[in-house]
Amino acid sequence: MPEQDGRIEGFLDLDLDRSRRRGAPEAVLCDAKSVEQVAAIAAEYARLHAAGREDLGPVLFTRADRERAAAVLAALPEASHDVGARLLAWPAQPPAPSGGLVIVACAGTSDLPAAREAELTARYLGRPTRLIADIGIAGLHRLQSRLPELREAACVVVAAGMDGALPTVVAGQISAPVVALPTSVGYGVASGGVTAALTMLSACAPGIGVVNIDNGYGAGHLAAQIARWAPTPG
Amino acid sequence: MPEQDGRIEGFLDLDLDRSRRRGAPEAVLCDAKSVEQVAAIAAEYARLHAAGREDLGPVLFTRADRERAAAVLAALPEASHDVGARLLAWPAQPPAPSGGLVIVACAGTSDLPAAREAELTARYLGRPTRLIADIGIAGLHRLQSRLPELREAACVVVAAGMDGALPTVVAGQISAPVVALPTSVGYGVASGGVTAALTMLSACAPGIGVVNIDNGYGAGHLAAQIARWAPTPG
Amino acid sequence: MPEQDGRIEGFLDLDLDRSRRRGAPEAVLCDAKSVEQVAAIAAEYARLHAAGREDLGPVLFTRADRERAAAVLAALPEASHDVGARLLAWPAQPPAPSGGLVIVACAGTSDLPAAREAELTARYLGRPTRLIADIGIAGLHRLQSRLPELREAACVVVAAGMDGALPTVVAGQISAPVVALPTSVGYGVASGGVTAALTMLSACAPGIGVVNIDNGYGAGHLAAQIARWAPTPG
Amino acid sequence: MPEQDGRIEGFLDLDLDRSRRRGAPEAVLCDAKSVEQVAAIAAEYARLHAAGREDLGPVLFTRADRERAAAVLAALPEASHDVGARLLAWPAQPPAPSGGLVIVACAGTSDLPAAREAELTARYLGRPTRLIADIGIAGLHRLQSRLPELREAACVVVAAGMDGALPTVVAGQISAPVVALPTSVGYGVASGGVTAALTMLSACAPGIGVVNIDNGYGAGHLAAQIARWAPTPG
Amino acid sequence: MPEQDGRIEGFLDLDLDRSRRRGAPEAVLCDAKSVEQVAAIAAEYARLHAAGREDLGPVLFTRADRERAAAVLAALPEASHDVGARLLAWPAQPPAPSGGLVIVACAGTSDLPAAREAELTARYLGRPTRLIADIGIAGLHRLQSRLPELREAACVVVAAGMDGALPTVVAGQISAPVVALPTSVGYGVASGGVTAALTMLSACAPGIGVVNIDNGYGAGHLAAQIARWAPTPG
Amino acid sequence: MPEQDGRIEGFLDLDLDRSRRRGAPEAVLCDAKSVEQVAAIAAEYARLHAAGREDLGPVLFTRADRERAAAVLAALPEASHDVGARLLAWPAQPPAPSGGLVIVACAGTSDLPAAREAELTARYLGRPTRLIADIGIAGLHRLQSRLPELREAACVVVAAGMDGALPTVVAGQISAPVVALPTSVGYGVASGGVTAALTMLSACAPGIGVVNIDNGYGAGHLAAQIARWAPTPG
């Protein structure tokens, strides 16, 4: 048993204060942890919940493969699980939406996992969200037909791999901030997503903030913060 | 004389529509242009103004050394000029502040030029702004004594060179979004600012959007967009 | 005196056969040569001309600063000199235009030196040419208003620095091949042009061939070859 | 059922306009997509075809491993499949050849998959094609014995890994444009193909356009565009 | 049989003199060796021990996966084995602790394998040790609550992946030297640990020495040397 | 006048607490600061001293060119100045030496500026020091003749550029910890010092902690901390 809530000496020390301090609870990045470690963390949340703590908010388990997801669900069976986004949320019900609309747009179907992780994160942090897929700049008419929608958003997350040029084009057409989410989709000099990240940092349109490659969680978190004060649509 | 407003065939084509489309007018990046090119652009703005166009908003001339600044001032003598930030604004008067507070914090005195460029940009885009200097993480008490202030902001721009670790620490303590501005301050493996940029993209705290190295203009622009809907302080 | 035409033992060996073999004469890259070396090469061309050789075609001296340009002009006073493009051509008169139209488009005014070098090279290799400036993707309407023109070209050279995204957008809208010319315009992670080159190689639209950073000569040469068989406009 | 042809909301938005706009239909890059995504795309093409659309041209599915190829063939059983090139074409019959000859040459037998992808792409875009294998520069006589053939081409694609030097040598001997196709063949500092790509961009012979590493599709597409206006051989 | 102790011609030559020369015996890095090679080395140590050599001190076998660990244990059954740290020690009993306290602190639970390797190494080199886990800077209060402990150490090893910022923050708060241990924990631009290593080299607080990524052995070895002369706690 | 000691709002905030917290006062890195900024910092120290503060310890001004050194000396005329090390110390008198001997060894005469900066820093932090020059590994006998001396040290700083191999060789011969100081001495792939830094991080001998390239101050600071508890020689 932990000596204090969330701390197991020599192993882990959960940041249970984060909700109060930052307005959003800690997330658990699963892929660099062993299955045993993920299971122990989920068990500690279950223990805290059973002990009556009510400030644990929606905890997200990100980048969870099937094995790690199973470990979470074993301890927290009421969690939701989106396989494509590799994301679990506990408890499963997102908060009622408030603040401005977050739109997540992606260049190709291959960018969907990161885009979906971003959308779900923003939703679990309390924003209304929408996903627009496959509007890469090789065929501009697809983007142009979605511009009226994109202009409704308080923040747009744009996910792209390969040349990573979509965020610049989107940012140049709207007044809301853009969160640029490079993905590891690509091959050759684009493999791993570094070229996309460099392109986004070098964007010749202002109004773009870049997150790490494939960091859909970070993109959705930032977008939710940005859209917090904007008027709720509809 | 241009064939249409802002276009000189084979030379330039100003984006005069940007204010309407994006809520902020075009800025002129001076350091990659020849003095003659900067002078011609400033002259075109002067011509448009003389011809009665009233939608030219505050135009910013960024990264201007003394020679290019002189070229701007020759054509637009009523522009303001901040030498440290290498920035000129025309007309000189910023809009009345609206929206949330933008704070620009920097790790060391060497980061001041980029930080000041960010602050002025946000101010010319209409936000109330404040600058907090020299709160690098080698001595945490300096940051901690400023936390109450930082928590008043609707958006915090954090400029840092060397290890670029300050944005992570700040983001971990507040609920507002952080715009991370890597600077080229540093030497050895930190020279040019690439290490700072990588650190910021890799931040283990969420809520951070990164801009290009030394891109104070882009950081201030993004912060102004982010803070737009937040309540005005005081 | 050379032992054979164009060869000075232990110093240089001109490729006088290139016109016959490749359809375009050798060019002299000046910036990595000493002023004395440039002068000696120009003198050898003058000597060959005085000796009656008539197959020397238009020789281009590229990337020539003022000092090297003066050395060329001292030996070949009838050469033309474009200071912005840092290019000299001898003799000064380009061939009568034949083949398809080569358009050189550039993203910003800062890209003009490389763009102009490309245009002049294509013209001295015998193609009709046109230059379209400042149509960067931060304001797409500028590009869109030029699409009818761009669709007349048999080959379009697209020069861009910073994020280097323009060639993808152009290639996605036309049926002619695009030669992508990254420029060293930019700062931070875009400095030196490597990001632009990576973006262009990673372009998600097909139909793009990339040349070295700032290699306006190579871009214009390739475009002239590509447009060779296409119908001459007008 | 899609709300409009080729669009499935939140998932994909096919560029069905590309044939009209660019003269060649969209291709589907398979390796970054899940098997389910590839199957859904193939199914949408089958649906459109069954619904009577006749402008779908030869659609290429590139970089398809066995599993993804099976998914395509399940939906489009009349497609052709080249296992070595990892390419499927639907319908299977290429257009009647027109325009100039496209030759694809490669340095070693290891470069054959990329080379074959390039050749098939050019053929499905309507050009006569030929493949010349294993003429690397470690034994120049092999290249020299093929020069008469290479000089018949309107465009030569040159695929090479390791040092990537073959395109320079070929371009120096012919008057047609060269499309340089770096391959990921190599080890040590050559692994992944980046060295080959850098060498090709740095080629000291002009007349070379470089595509991404292993991008046989892009190389063949560009070559087909380049050879379009040239006289058809024989 | 070896021609001299520890040497098998054409295969290996153990540094049996290291204990005398450096105060700590040789360690065997297992992961770049074949299972057969590891087995042969362990067998040679067993042979030397059986032959009566008494100066072999605690030999460490590092970075040993299960297969290599089994090979060691087959030859040296009395060795200890820590699976998480991938470390075996022979003989199993560490020396009686002397010198100052070595604390190993890590940013996240994912850094535990490297941290544990560092701690065990320092312990087998004779120092008292302690492990503090999961005090990353995204939630500073966790670090701050451990400062009194950290200030007891004669040397602190700080392991961190991702942004690698923890060593700077720790070093800024204590007077003992810090050994910075970057880990390969991370993804995107942080994958492989290079960003963490660069951050640590660029630290704006002095008093930090950096070791290779995931080099827990080297970090523990250096810390044990540093703490050698300090007073033993308690 | 500052609102509190060491703080000038919007400009600087000196870490006057560092001596108490870390045992060594703040140093001022001059080369990224303007001359005016350096002058203002020196003036603030002078003001604090005049106001009677006695805990300012020996302040070091590092990486100071002649212009910045003059600015320091104008405000603090009693400072010492070592031109080769680009270092100023105020007050000029180092503390009486205590703790173990710090030896700074360098591979070539070109490494002397960084080596001398390291030596002076350790001396101003209170250690006895010695400098051994020009013992690069191309001629091992030079190193070997100095081994008895090197074995007297409680810590050895080893400065090297080019291949950066000297620290490994030294560490392999002694029992004290080695601080590896890569220098920017070198050309070609060694230019800037990155190769030396990589070599040092990859050292196959344990017992080495690496600092940033040319960071003589950091190396000397760390060495002084390491040698603190060791017996004073003689």
Add this chain to the structure above:
Amino acid sequence: MPEQDGRIEGFLDLDLDRSRRRGAPEAVLCDAKSVEQVAAIAAEYARLHAAGREDLGPVLFTRADRERAAAVLAALPEASHDVGARLLAWPAQPPAPSGGLVIVACAGTSDLPAAREAELTARYLGRPTRLIADIGIAGLHRLQSRLPELREAACVVVAAGMDGALPTVVAGQISAPVVALPTSVGYGVASGGVTAALTMLSACAPGIGVVNIDNGYGAGHLAAQIARWAPTPG
């Protein structure tokens, strides 16, 4: 059947002239070829041999895993096969040794595969050879005890991974040329062998020529050429 010896159209074109031109026959790099391609090449050599060609010399098949080795042995059953070096030679009998001694030295047991490939290559090219293992610079006495042997060689190949410093130390002690062979042995910043390659290129001792990482074949080939004219030992 090939149209000419060694050429299969569209697939391969063996360099059968190499023995005459270079004094050593072609080698077949297996790892980038499919098993079918390796089998076809071996079959072509078998066919040429059966057809009576006698100038095929010892052909080496390098970097062959078990599957590719089996394909070679199926067609050329009389070939020799060294599993550790991943090398096959056909015919199995090396030429009688002539020229100077080639010594291959390696830093650690992990470098043995590359070292053994180098040794066998030199032997099959006709030189007397010897292998010295495990003399890394962390314990210099091992190298020093082998210096008399090393000084007998006409050329020394030195294989090393990690910091790659051994070739410099060896070259500084002998008068024969050194071929530096970086290996991919290492982890962290040393992984893949790039650091070792950089160190070797930056060596501060002259007399070193570097080959690609893990290129034991190239190292042995070069050493055999270098030692060709030297007196045969003994």
Add this chain to the structure above:
Amino acid sequence: MPEQDGRIEGFLDLDLDRSRRRGAPEAVLCDAKSVEQVAAIAAEYARLHAAGREDLGPVLFTRADRERAAAVLAALPEASHDVGARLLAWPAQPPAPSGGLVIVACAGTSDLPAAREAELTARYLGRPTRLIADIGIAGLHRLQSRLPELREAACVVVAAGMDGALPTVVAGQISAPVVALPTSVGYGVASGGVTAALTMLSACAPGIGVVNIDNGYGAGHLAAQIARWAPTPG
């Protein structure tokens, strides 16, 4: 006065034993040393010579700009000075040539400084030498016309910048070893010479040893060692 020949404590320690040990005396790399340091080294050689030492052989001062060359000549007025190669030799007279012929070939006139440094070094180490200039592979006939000469050499140094492909082509045509000397000639992705170095390491022809970029001294030294045993031409 030095305490022992060649050693000035805390400053330098000449490797006077090198001639005996390696067959060639130490060289002094001037560009990383201050003018004062170069002067002191030259003075020490003058002092040793005046004191009667006769084993100082031809000392080379490399990479010396005009200022450093003047410092050498002031102390050693009888030295020779080649301005283009930035090399001084003392005494001025090279040894009588012995061993095989060293040919230095370069791709372009811009590579002449490095090529000439290599040639002079080989000559001062006692080999007969010849220089062949400007035979880059963009026009192969130039190389082919020089093949008979190149085949006379016992070792060929090949200097090239840009794509660095010449050494591969040369090595593929001759039986002697090739020393590949990358030069920093180039721009864009070729600037600084890294691309040339990578190409040379990746050469698909065996028989090539690579030295550092612009390291003409190292190339000439290695070539002289290689050619030592070969028959002297003529």
